[in-house]
Amino acid sequence: MLPFRRGMATMASLKKASKVVCIGRNYADHIKELSSARPKQPFFFLKPPTCVLLPGEGPVIRPRGVDLHYEVELALIIGKQVKDLDAADEKAAMDAVESYALSIDMTARNIQNEAKKKGLPWDIAKGFDTFLPMSKIIEKSAIPEPHNIELYLTVNNEVRQNDSTNLMLFQIPRMLSDISKVMTLEKGDIVITGTPKGVGPVVPGDIMRAGIKIDGKELEEAKIEVG
Amino acid sequence: MLPFRRGMATMASLKKASKVVCIGRNYADHIKELSSARPKQPFFFLKPPTCVLLPGEGPVIRPRGVDLHYEVELALIIGKQVKDLDAADEKAAMDAVESYALSIDMTARNIQNEAKKKGLPWDIAKGFDTFLPMSKIIEKSAIPEPHNIELYLTVNNEVRQNDSTNLMLFQIPRMLSDISKVMTLEKGDIVITGTPKGVGPVVPGDIMRAGIKIDGKELEEAKIEVG
Ligand SMILES: [Mg+2]
Ligand SMILES: [Mg+2]
Ligand SMILES: [Mg+2]
Numbered sequence: 001m002l003p004f005r006r007g008m009a010t011m012a013s014l015k016k017a018s019k020v021v022c023i024g025r026n027y028a029d030h031i032k033e034l035s036s037a038r039p040k041q042p043f044f045f046l047k048p049p050t051c052v053l054l055p056g057e058g059p060v061i062r063p064r065g066v067d068l069h070y071e072v073e074l075a076l077i078i079g080k081q082v083k084d085l086d087a088a089d090e091k092a093a094m095d096a097v098e099s100y101a102l103s104i105d106m107t108a109r110n111i112q113n114e115a116k117k118k119g120l121p122w123d124i125a126k127g128f129d130t131f132l133p134m135s136k137i138i139e140k141s142a143i144p145e146p147h148n149i150e151l152y153l154t155v156n157n158e159v160r161q162n163d164s165t166n167l168m169l170f171q172i173p174r175m176l177s178d179i180s181k182v183m184t185l186e187k188g189d190i191v192i193t194g195t196p197k198g199v200g201p202v203v204p205g206d207i208m209r210a211g212i213k214i215d216g217k218e219l220e221e222a223k224i225e226v227g
Numbered sequence: 228m229l230p231f232r233r234g235m236a237t238m239a240s241l242k243k244a245s246k247v248v249c250i251g252r253n254y255a256d257h258i259k260e261l262s263s264a265r266p267k268q269p270f271f272f273l274k275p276p277t278c279v280l281l282p283g284e285g286p287v288i289r290p291r292g293v294d295l296h297y298e299v300e301l302a303l304i305i306g307k308q309v310k311d312l313d314a315a316d317e318k319a320a321m322d323a324v325e326s327y328a329l330s331i332d333m334t335a336r337n338i339q340n341e342a343k344k345k346g347l348p349w350d351i352a353k354g355f356d357t358f359l360p361m362s363k364i365i366e367k368s369a370i371p372e373p374h375n376i377e378l379y380l381t382v383n384n385e386v387r388q389n390d391s392t393n394l395m396l397f398q399i400p401r402m403l404s405d406i407s408k409v410m411t412l413e414k415g416d417i418v419i420t421g422t423p424k425g426v427g428p429v430v431p432g433d434i435m436r437a438g439i440k441i442d443g444k445e446l447e448e449a450k451i452e453v454g
Contacts, residue, residue: 018243019275024348037345045348046273048246048410063409083356116346118264121251121272123350127410129310182290183275183354 009077018186020047026194042170042178051132059227061130071105071195072153072161072210082185087177100138102222106131136221150213163196236304245413247274253421269397269405278359286454288357298332298422299380299388299437309412314404327365329449333358363448377440390423
């Protein structure tokens with residue numbers, strides 16, 4: 001067991017997050033691969049907390065008729081209420097981050113594509129039960145430079161995603177600022193920060209493995225392995 | 228104080244809902260007024276629980292540059308976990324409803340219209356703090372026929388919305404079935420059921436009043452008055 005202080009997020013508390021806020025299109029090469037427009041400002045959407053899938057709780061459920069895609073993303077666990085944050089106040093933004101996790105933003109890509117075409121909300125495409133596999137909680141001190149770590153995801157041991165968070169278009173202070181000017185972030189909320197290029201489909205039986213490397217070294221608690 | 232049994236929803240617990248699920252386009256005349264397509268099945272989106280504005284907590288905050296619209300809607304407070312509900316099982320659906328409330332689904336219409344055009348999520352347009360004014364909790368027994376009550380909303384005492392819930396395209400069992408096949412509903416979750424025609428803008432200083440009439444009689448606990 002990690003030595004969490006009283007009141008800090010625990011694996012069980014992740015499912016009780018009051019919201020999960022997801023940044024879209026935050027890596028240029030991922031925007032290209034989905035033929036999307038590059039946003040002038042961060043945009044975001046919600047996943048319901050019922051998406052959270054803790055280590056050992058898999059597999060991800062693939063609803064019938066769904067083209068299920070993975071998107072590996074760094075998750076921030078928020079440690080205090082954040083409202084109207086100034087984007088220039090990097091210290092306040094980073095102080096609001098209590099810990100990290102790795103996550104996979106599972107997406108029903110065919111449903112999302114249809115929603116985009118019709119101008120409908122994304123919440124169904126993004127919101128099925130089990131659509132957010134997460135790693136263990138990563139203590140903040142284990143990631144001193146969140147904008148300079150490597151995220152990877154393999155499917156059946158083939159590398160599909162592998163990029164540095166230094167490719168983010170909008171960094172953590174800007175994200176938290178923009179979100180908090182719309183919706184107050186609460187302690188325990190989860191923010192997922194967008195996915196690098198390489199997203200693609202998985203089918204039942206496929207095994208996804210994801211992780212974080214820092215200076216080439218694997219971060220043990222960031223590992224996800226899920227069917 | 229209403230005599231809530233232990234474990235039942237309270238005003239304070241509404242803000243701790245694990246999710247707020249919102250049905251879109253559920254009244255034909257409202258679909259017409261927004262020039263929207265009529266859905267073949269219910270669709271839905273999320274508002275963050277930070278939207279909830281309890282009686283006396285107003286006003287609704289109008290973010291700069293936002294064309295702020297009201298949408299009066301009947302809210303369901305869910306009393307038990309609901310997963311993969313059969314749409315034909317009306318009894319199970321109605322058993323899952325613990326109580327009701329009236330609500331106003333505040334919407335940044337210009338942001339929503341832009342999102343629709345660009346195929347982007349609705350969560351920002353729908354998700355600003357204070358964007359879900361609610362009435363007191365209405366005991367279930369006070370609304371024996373939820374598909375046959377009158378919802379109304381006035382702005383500065385002019386009637387803007389006034390229609391019966393018998394105009395809903397999809398009724399409660401179908402809504403809860405469709406939602407619960409995507410995301411498990413949890414005790415305390417809030418489901419808002421769509422708005423009748425007559426939506427429109429409000430500006431600072433306007434007073435919205437909304438309520439429910441049953442057989443022409445005002446339901447006191449359903450009243451909302453908010454700036
Ligand atoms: Mg994503
Ligand atoms: Mg909660
Ligand atoms: Mg609405």
